[in-house]
Amino acid sequence: MSGRVIVITSGKGGVGKTTASANIGTALAQSGASVALVDMDIGLRNLDILMGLENRVVYNLVDVIEEKCKLRQALVKDKRLPNLCLLPAAQTRDKSAVNPEQMQKLCAELKTMFDFIVLDSPAGIEGGFQSAIAGAEEAVVITTPEMSAVRDADRVIGLLEAKKDAISQYRLVINRIRPNMVKTNDMMSVDDVLEILSVRLLGVVPEDEDIIVSTNRGEPIAGTDNTRAGQAYRNIAGRLRGEDVPFLDLTPKDPTWINKIVKIFTPAARV
């Protein structure tokens, strides 16, 4: 077996890399593939929290690299899906603890064990990012429709282009889109972002408050049936597996008459 190593990256922090990693991993595992999630944000680990596995971490990525434990000992099995594992980051170290060569070696080993290896890259373009992309063969770039995120994504795409011998393809996920704001021309649309970045689209995830709930519960939203964001991540996983999944219809529904009345009586909240 030779697994696919996919790095989830963005440049800008806070756009949803870790959430995307957790959900894409969960959705891939739900469809039957064996998946390893790897948290590359050493010193600031979060993927374990999103997966709800933070209290099961005994060993971590740095322990494996420093040969203080075997890889199998550090992999934490997911609570719900038996074919999904997490390799947590170290919290008491920093990103200099791992270098690109070590990651390449680790990814080579993981490829023999799993169908998919999803690497959650840290923000930025320095050492942590470089280590994260070192072992990867494919990349998913996450951005939101905001100028600073798009600019940083563009920078990252430029860096990925330069590694085309190692990274054979990269695609874009546009996260936290608000169709209502796009409609009133207050936010860039999916097409706007694609036109600016000129990169293939992998998926679009709408802004969804249920994400916050899912983080607090430690249950990735892709495992929940009736949320739009969850469905969007499941579609992304399907496309990664080669399926031709149509994009979600995100046109904003006109508010029902009750909502319209409520809006009249509620002062506009600018949060």
Add this chain to the structure above:
Amino acid sequence: MQVLNWFFRPKDEGDARSRAKDRMRLMLIHDRLELPPDRLSSLEEELIAVVSRYFEIDRQTTRFDLQQYERKAALIANFPLLRSKS
């Protein structure tokens, strides 16, 4: 000195979305070229000077434009020619 306004756009929608898009287009081209704006104006001036050795040009309507093709940029220069200089 006819340094044309790089940021001139005929569109007059002021909505946030168009503004963002326009700003982004230019910003990214500059980011990718890694060329500071003053160097671009020097380039423009030099091009005008070179063409002016061969032709008289209408500097009022001379235009420069940076356009994006996929992830590459092109510099488009438009020199209205009045007459040749021998």
Add this chain to the structure above:
Amino acid sequence: MSKIAIISQPEQGVLIDVGGCATLQEATQHLTCTLQVSSHFWEEQPVDLNLGALSLTRDELGQVLATLSEVGVKPRQVFARSAGTKAALRAFNIVPAAGEPTTEAAVQAATAGDEPCESTATSTAGNESGQSPPASKSGKKQASKPAAKAEAPATTSGDAAVSVTIAEAAIDSAPPTTDQADNDEAENDEEAPLTFEPGDDAEESVTVSEAEAPVAPKEPAKPAAPYIMYLRQTLRSGQSISHKGHLVIIGDVNAGAEVVAEGDITIWGALRGIAHAGVAGDTDAEIRALRFDPIQLRIAHAIARSPDRPKNDKRSNGPETARVVNGTIRISVSMPD
């Protein structure tokens, strides 16, 4: 990353090692930052100074000694490998000490008396070349003597500096039952014996082990190090402290922080991170906190984790103690006898 080490050892006093610094400027900088301690601490302690391969002129050495004496430290012995430094030492009428400074902290047999001592010491991360004897490389032999390896530093901004001293000994890399792949999940989330909810009787059982806690190779004698480290500080995420003795922390241990000790761990505050007591194998070690809310508890080889469900409201918020009973960790509300 701190490059000086202050290693406190019960019988041998304190060793200040600036050998990890490349230049004098680094050394004095680190020294001044990390010697912000109450001066009476140093008065009690015999202090040795290791300059390593640092080459110092007479003036530079004067600076170092002046920095130390500002906090009341007069070194008992000074080690230096560089000939230039040795000459400078002689100019100050200090005879360079012969041999190498001992840094290996062997496990001690039980000695009498606990001496509470307000101690602060910092130690380096990772790169303590020359300090650990190579024979005790991590994890390969069961019977090897534990090496003194430094843990990641608990860095503080400035006031009462805190510290990490000697790290836990080498980790045994292959405890037989820890392979997660073939581990039988003894606990299911539904039954969850891993709860911290107190029952009607004071004690509730908390189990664990999906993996065994990383622990030093077992020593036959109980390591009853009498030395107690006393810290008045809250540990933040990413900080870790380890100590070859009992550990008392006045403050919280936040999620993401780690406290490791060969002896007991007593936290006068909330434990929200990871605590590992009895790291050398002492199953009688205990963990106590005013508020128990840990991510993981480890005593010797046993591990317990908090339940996956949100906590029950009727959980006691008062002080609790965790100890190992019949191989599993139990938490009781009563104070230790």
